[in-house]
Amino acid sequence: MRLRLTLNGKRVVVIVPSETSLLEALRDHLGVFGVKHGCETGECGACTVLLDGEPVNTCVMLAAQADGKAITTIESIGQHPELGWRRTEGLDPLQQAFVETGAIQCGFCTPAMILAARALLAENPSPSEADVRQALSGVLCRCTGYLKPVQAILRAAAVLRGEPVQSIGAAFLAPPELLSGREPPPESDMSGGGSEVLTRTGILPQIQVTSPPRMWTSVGRPEPKVDAVKLVQGKPAFAADIEMRGMLVAKVLHSTVAHARIKKIDAAKARALPGVAAVLTWKDIPRVIYSTAGQSDPIPGPLDMFSLDEKVRFVGDRVALVAAESEAIAEQAMSLIQVSYDPLPALLDPAEAMKDGAPRLHDEPEYVNFGDSDPSRNLAAHIHIDIGDVERGLAEADRVFEGEYRVPKVQQASIEPHVVVTYWDEDNRLVIRTSTQVPFHVRRQLAPVLGLPAKRIRVIKPRIGGGFGGKQEVMVEDVAAHLTIATGRPVRYETTRAEEFFFARSRHPMRIRMRTGVKRDGTITANEMTVLTDTGAYGCHALTVTGNTGHKGMALYVGDGPYRRSPNIRFYADIVYTNTPPAGAFRGYGVPQGFWAVERHMERVARGLGMDPLEFRMKNTLRAGELHPFSTAWSEGREPRPETINTCGLEECIAQGSAAIGWSEKYGNAGWHRIRGKPHLRRGIGVATVMQGTAIPYLDMGGASIKMNDDGSFNLMVGATDLGTGSDTVLAQQAAEVLGVPLDDIIVYSSDTDFTPFDKGAYASSTTYISGTAVVHAAQKVAERIRWRAARMLGKGGQEAPAQDDIRLADRQAWAPDGRSVTLAEVALNALHHEDQEQIMGVASYVSPSSPPPFAAQFAEVTVDTETGAVTVNRLVMAVDSGVIVNPLTASGQIEGGMTQALGYAVCEEMVYDEAGRAREQNFTDYHIFRSDEMPELQTIFVETIEPSHPFGVKAVAEIPMDGVAPAVGNAVLDACGADVDTIPMTPERVWSALKASRQSSVLSHQEKK
Ligand code: FES
């Protein structure tokens, strides 16, 4: 079809097949990459454009429907403010506001959000917060929690109306003493000027600073992200945003049965189809066992997977790989592959899979064990940890509380699916451009699978549209790579949204039993957790995810008095294969599962003892100066080493969080729990205390390299992988602080195995801490050379040379104590062109001997409809000790987005399989993630401590917001109406059933010992 469009003000003609969607026409035929693919069903909104001024989803429109119409994409809005001698209009106010407020994390949804907002503001220049949330409700964001995008749009509206707005950085430039207890800016700063109350949300997180004043100029500032300007313009920054001549489209044919041997597979008809370049089955490629878990060597888990096997182990397992000239041809080719199966009994329940005589999923002779894995018993991993003497502790208890808790399988649901492009470069090296969190692991792990030495593979990580652990899996790269090897041509493989659900990884579902001994005064004498984990068909992250369920969840409660000095803790776990899609890494990495059980259980114990839940927790939780109880018992399958907790701000977190949510006025106040005129509604308030870790000690390594340019700017090269978290920005801030330059003098290039130093990748909340320390050490080496040279330059012309160590770097200059200075540009010119020439540069790497835990208190306020069991979460307040906060905008964005994901875990997200092992949820209609217009009020409080093992005192922030929301909401539901729910998500049916049970018996389940 020949279509005429007005695209961003220009007339264009495009010729496409009649079945082409508008999304395909824009991306594949017109090279408009600002419009994104997040699904195929019109549910995520990432593909939004304005069609004659109205927002539309292009993935569900035929290109033909746009014939003769005007299309506006992000590419037509705003320009980079610096484009050489040509004056530019700069960024659009909406784009500018998104940059300034920290509304961009991965940036994958940002073009769609800006276009939706543009349509709103064209109609309504003074929108309310509700109007903005409604306008954004068609664009899903998995990163931000929507708070900052809403604020950005209200701010832009104010700018467009000509109203003054507060500088984001201004509040942070206040004298340090004013920072303590700082409140968000007043409402008027964000208001849209209409008649209603427009917003109750502040741009700046409330920060309680428990540390002395600091004089830093970059660390601690709300700097805009270093990639924000590119992302807000929709530049082709993501893995799929690349045009290559002759690029093929890859598809995977998936198994339709849960467990079977492939009796016969015939691809002849598919191969004969015009436009098909290759079809690969298990017969066509080498049989190399590996693990898809992107982890350091040696991978702490079994090797149990092949790129293609003659056996399938879940509905969705790989059967064949296809490469064709177009997606439509690839789909047709898949339908022509004839497969017949020899079915085997399918195991869908981990308890059944462990039974004697159960069919065996992994009988391949190549299987490589790790630790206690035992494929003859369908056991991917087993954990057996005893700290102290649990039996003695239980015997010494006055009461023993028992309970069983369940958590579901849930999906990471990054809006950008997995995507990879592979091609041979001019040296016949294989280039893998991929949306990965672990580029260096991809190269190392795939080399044997592809039959290439690692040195002949280059892995490039462009921007990533969210990962959340799902892209810590080497899951798609081999698909495209095998097809490039087979065809010699570039290949793109991009998963569909349905594949994300039935083929990609997910959070491990678990059944968790708790047994806790307590004295009458609330002292915990022993604490025991027993876990049954369903790892699915492959053991990706099987040992380490469940290990962390105990390692973090069970470490928080050590007891009091003599038990505090010598806690009694038991953690046993079986991680079992079933014929369901494999689970893997998901933000929080086993810890949210653990804290659902631990924090619901502790609430039952506290209430059973008649104690205040806050007081009970503070009596028994870990404190600074104490040994991490698991540090001598377990270290992700490696040798454990003792580790002391240096900092713990939990007590202050509880104080700040409870004050913010009004705990003392609400908890135990019968009047507050009731709502006048609505007897079926009950309010409730709940808390959960949590901890995480910061990297894996003695293992996680990050490298950094910094070189000075002749204008005094710096290239910072890191292997660390920014997946939207802002890690490039906070690493650059640490370099800028050491080098005395503004942030935009640091040019960051991250994650390219050819050009950046090694980094283990983005996981375990480690980048700011591990890679950050490497950056600081590299910057210090650079600073040393600058000081040496500056001292020599200042000593010229008969002047006295200052001592090198006395020179201070600030404001792009090297300062002597007497006030003389040379600019860094002068130092750079001197070094590169004038005198004893050298390239000033520094390289460093860092491995930490410790994993300092962040701590947090999570509060929730809910309303429960006692007639239907429906839970409305009204407010979430999280007070976090993440050490020193390098960037309050990006850090609070992590907390807001994490709390939102965790809220889905609490109340609505769940993956279920039918009796044949088929996934029930395969799209964003059946699998609901929170929309902008459904969000509760979010509040973040940072309680800063100074972690001595990091140069600026930081700890982790990225994962801890996943841990406490579900139990805090569960405890709030209990507080509201007595429904004691043990399984998430807390659907209306589950709450209603628990409510009925609680009415029948208000006695909590426990065993009276004496
Ligand atoms: S709505 Fe079109 S890509 Fe998701």
Ligand code: FES
């Ligand atoms: S910033 Fe919205 S999906 Fe990542």
